[in-house]
């Protein structure tokens with residue numbers, strides 16, 4: 001169990017925010033696999049303020065997903081505060097998270113995302129401004145620093161805390177590293193020791209054992225899992241169980257994977273319609289099928305599928321074939 005301000009999470013396993021992935025369809029599916037907290041994909045502050053239809057749709061939260069953290073990004077104080085106020089009053093998210101880690105040039109050149117990491121004073125100013133205007137707890141997700149010469153994780157976390165931020169999630173890489181190299185968990189430990197607000201450790205947790213090791217080594221309050229949960233909500237379930245009981249559960253069968261993939265797909269159709277959902281589901285389906293025998297050919301077929309019927313048939317036939325091969 002851990003808490004962010006007055007919000008209580010049942011366990012210490014958090015689904016990371018992932019753009020293009022963490023919409024309601026995926027989040028709810030992962031939630032049903034036991035995640036203590038799910039994070040929504042980042043939403044542009046300007047998109048919210050200008051009432052861009054897609055951005056507003058991204059504020060949708062199903063009651064069953066809660067507790068949920070909704071992330072906004074931006075580089076300008078006024079629009080960031082305005083967007084936060086809209087999330088505060090119009091969405092039923094529990095936590096408002098500010099993105100301070102996105103490394104993509106399109107974002108950093110607008111002074112958003114990881115760009116903030118260079119300036120603890122700006123962090124203090126921006127976070128204070130948001131905190132002053134909203135009721136929901138405000139948190140920040142960040143990287144360790146801009147590059148190896150500019151690692152201000154401890155200063156930045158302290159700035160967040162003194163500005164009234166209620167938790168900080170830390171991905172143990174610099175902006176320049178993007179996703180290369182290895183996440184530095186030692187900096188997570190340093191941040192945990194430097195602040196009194198909860199610290200959520202993130203980066204390179206690929207197994208339940210990694211999650212336990214991160215919590216043990218860093219003292220973090222919770223562990224955040226991103227890429228390892230793609231096509232694998234069982235990773236969340238297995239981690240929760242492992243942390244609670246020390247028991248390492250089996251991996252799912254091909255049929256179980258396909259069934260959950262289809263559940264996720266049907267939910268995606270519910271929020272985006274068949275055409276968009278089918279296109280978006282291609283990458284998810286490839287993730288669900290990762291590691292299964294003969295998946296290359298099936299992936300090619302999936303990439304051609306245009307309808308719910310076609311995609312569903314391909315997946316079910318494949319799972320059926322794999323289970324027959326196993327029996328035979």
Ligand SMILES: Cc1cc2nc3c(=O)[nH]c(=O)nc-3n(C[C@H](O)[C@H](O)[C@H](O)COP(=O)(O)O)c2cc1C
Pocket residue numbers: 016017018019020021040041042071099100101102141171202203204205224225226227228
């Ligand atoms: C496809 C993808 C999209 C991401 N989008 C976001 C995002 O919207 N906001 C954010 O703070 N981090 C985002 N991240 C970073 C993850 O939240 C996480 O910090 C990173 O993947 C490291 O954790 P991992 O090693 O468990 O994957 C994204 C990562 C991936 C792979």
